[in-house]
Amino acid sequence: MNEQSRRQFMQSSAVALGAAGVVGAGIGQQTATAQEGSVPAFAEWVPKGETILNQYGEIDVGTYTFETQLELFGEVSTRGDTLLQLEPYIYTSSMAGLWRALTQINLAEPVFGSLVEAESVGDVDPSGIPVERHTLLGRTSVYTGPFDTDTIAETVQNSDAEETEYDGIYEYSNQAVITWGEGYLIQGDNQNIDQVAAIRNTGDGDQQPRYESTAELEALLTAVDHSGQTFLRLTDDGTLSTDQYSESIDHSPLAGATSYIGTLDYDSDTTEFDTTTVVQYPEDATIDTDQVAGMVTNELSREITTEGQTVRVTARYNRDDIGYSPDDGDDSDGSENDNGDNTDDGTDDGGSSGQNETDDQNMDGSETNESEDDSDSSDGSGPGFGVLSAVSGLGGAGYLLSRRLADDE
Numbered sequence: 163m164n165e166q167s168r169r170q171f172m173q174s175s176a177v178a179l180g181a182a183g184v185v186g187a188g189i190g191q192q193t194a195t196a197q198e199g200s201v202p203a204f205a206e207w208v209p210k211g212e213t214i215l216n217q218y219g220e221i222d223v224g225t226y227t228f229e230t231q232l233e234l235f236g237e238v239s240t241r242g243d244t245l246l247q248l249e250p251y252i253y254t255s256s257m258a259g260l261w262r263a264l265t266q267i268n269l270a271e272p273v274f275g276s277l278v279e280a281e282s283v284g285d286v287d288p289s290g291i292p293v294e295r296h297t298l299l300g301r302t303s304v305y306t307g308p309f310d311t312d313t314i315a316e317t318v319q320n321s322d323a324e325e326t327e328y329d330g331i332y333e334y335s336n337q338a339v340i341t342w343g344e345g346y347l348i349q350g351d352n353q354n355i356d357q358v359a360a361i362r363n364t365g366d367g368d369q370q371p372r373y374e375s376t377a378e379l380e381a382l383l384t385a386v387d388h389s390g391q392t393f394l395r396l397t398d399d400g401t402l403s404t405d406q407y408s409e410s411i412d413h414s415p416l417a418g419a420t421s422y423i424g425t426l427d428y429d430s431d432t433t434e435f436d437t438t439t440v441v442q443y444p445e446d447a448t449i450d451t452d453q454v455a456g457m458v459t460n461e462l463s464r465e466i467t468t469e470g471q472t473v474r475v476t477a478r479y480n481r482d483d484i485g486y487s488p489d490d491g492d493d494s495d496g497s498e499n500d501n502g503d504n505t506d507d508g509t510d511d512g513g514s515s516g517q518n519e520t521d522d523q524n525m526d527g528s529e530t531n532e533s534e535d536d537s538d539s540s541d542g543s544g545p546g547f548g549v550l551s552a553v554s555g556l557g558g559a560g561y562l563l564s565r566r567l568a569d570d571e
Contacts (some may be wrong), residue, residue, distance in 0.1 A: 165224060168283065168356065174473075176502070184212055186386060187435070189391050189559075199384055200384060201373060201384060202225075202383060202384050202388040202392075203295075203306075203553055204223070204225045204295065204297045204304070204306075205371060205372075205373050205379075205383050206357060206364070206365055206371050207297060207299060207304050207361050207364055207365040207371070208223060208299060208361075208371055208372045208373065208379075209360035209361055209363070209364040209367050209369060209371070209372060210360075210364075210369065210370060210371075210372045210376075211360060213300075213354070213356045213359075213360045214300050214357060214360065214361070214372070215256060215300070215359040216300060216532055218397070218403040218407065219397060219398075219399060219400075220395050220396060220397045220402065220403065220515065221300075221372070221379070221394070221395065221396045221397075222300065222393070222395045223297065223298065223299055223392075223393065223394050224250070224253045224257055224297070224298045224391075224392070224393045225254065225295065225296070225297040225388070225391070225392050225393075226254040226257070226296060226299070226390070226391040226392070227293060227295050228293045228294055228295060228296060228307075229294075230390055230391060230428075231254070231258065231290065231296070231391075232286065232291075233429070233430050234251075234255065234428060235283045241403055244411045245457065245459055245484065246282075246412060246413065246415055246416070246424075246439070246456075246457035246460055247424065247426075247437045247439055247457050247475070247477060247479075248426065248437070248484070249392055249393055249411055249424050250390070250391040250392055250393040250424045250425055250426040250437075251426050252410075252411070253391075253393045253570050254296075254391040254392075254393065255389050255534045257298050257303075258305055260296075260298070263303075263338065263349065264349065265278075266320065266338065267317075267323075267334055267336070267338050267340065268285060268317050268348070269317055269318075269340065269349075271313075272292065272309055272310050272313045272314050272317065272347070273292060273305050273307075273309065273347055274291060274292070274293060275290045275291045275292050275293075275476060276290030277290075277291050292307045292309050292310070293305045293306070293309075294306055294307040294308075295305040298374070299357075299359055299361055299421055300354065301350055301351060301353075301354045301357060302348060302349070302350035302354065302357050302358050302363075303348065303349045303402055304346060304347075304348050304361060304365065305345045305346065305347045305348070305349075305378065306345055307345065307346075307484070308345065309342070309345070309346070311342060311344060314342050315342075318332055318340065321334065321354040321416075322335050323340065325396060326355055327355075328341075328355065328358075328359045328362075329554060330343075330362075331355065331358055331359060333352050333355070337351050337352045337353075338350075338352075339351055339352055339355055339358050340350060341358060341359075341362050343362075343366060344375070346365060348361060348362055348365075348522070355483070357419065376396075376398070378396060378420065378421055378442060379396055379421070381442070382394055382396065382421055382422075382423040382440065382442065383470075383557075385423060385440040385474070386423055386425040386438050386440060387425065387519065388425060389425075389427055390425055390426050390427035390428060391425065391426050391428070392423065392424070392425045392426075393423070393424050393425075394421070394422065394423040394424070395421060396420070396421035397420055397421065401417075401418055401419060401420055401444070402416055402419050402420065402421070402422070404416050404417050404483070412456070414453070414456065415453055415454050415455070415456040415457040416441060416454075417453065417563055418443060418444075418447055418449075418450075418456075419441045419442060419443050420442050420443060420444055421441075421442045422439060422440060422441040422442065423439070423440050424437065424438070424439040424440075425437070425438050425439075426438075433480055433481050433482065434478055434479065434480055434481070435478070435479060435481065436476065436477070436478050436479075437476070437477050437478075437479065438474065438475070438476050439457060439474075439475045439496075440472060440473070440474050440475075441454060441472070441473045441474075441475070441527060442471060442472050442473075443472075443473070444471065445471060447471065449468060449471070449473060450472065451466055451468065454466060454475060455475075456475050457475060458475060458477045459484075460479070460483045460484050460516075461477040461479055462476060462477075462478045462479060462480055462483070463477065464476065464477040465477075466477075560568060563570060
């Protein structure tokens, strides 16, 4: 960043942080846990318009509290396939592969705090971790929590980042795009700067969130509680893609649906846990509950209810019955994931059949270019390569997250 850019940066940072007072008063709301019947705080970041849509013309959102994710660290799957009802767990666990991306631009410490230097989760003091929630909207990560904005601003100022056409949004030479304000840090990539801007402007209150004008989205958001991990998909036109959406999860039980939301409250200290999936259909659709029941297998108990064009599926599982168990710690260095594939960052380098790869976009922090700082090289010598690189210990390490992040076939 040259001297003129530095001066402009400091001016724009001051403006941005001054304007952040608008959202600053609502930090508690942004990071709080929402119960069934209320719109969760993460929904305040979901923008209107087409910038948030994936390659199928759908919205997909995954979110978890960071405390929940730490509790799940070390869980592994012995299954060769994955239940649709476990998708919130699988998707949000895969999101941990994005943590390392922040190490590439020296912003891991302001977000993850003591987790950066820790070699194991047992070494982590939760009170030393600023981030409270991680939400993935399309290709863009939104981290919320009481971050040190001065440290973030100084780090960006001393980097090679340059301000984009949007005030307060900066692009790095490794294609990462970053913006921040009081209580949040947003990271995307330079192929979706418009998406980053739309999300930032929505969360800041400059634009109306999508749920306020999309009744189906609001109904989804208020249909479940969000105390655990949550994933949702919604299309405004037609029905959801089920044939090609993911190779690792069977989405056929959702055929003909327009949207669904799944939430999972998984406690690693107990052997049983509950899941809820709510599916919505067009007004004139005939609902096949036997088809919907295909998302549940090896359950301890289940209940499927229909009200109008909405189907609710609740089930209880035994962790051992579905092939999940605590990791014994042997693979905590990230050398092997739950499918037995070698990896160093928790991404699935070999399982996507060459489709929709995002490695060249640095979305997972696994690919860097020559201009990257030496302290963040991928040899494991830099900060954030203890716990942050052991993401393959999570049950979702083998999930094809790159398939969902890609914009085109």
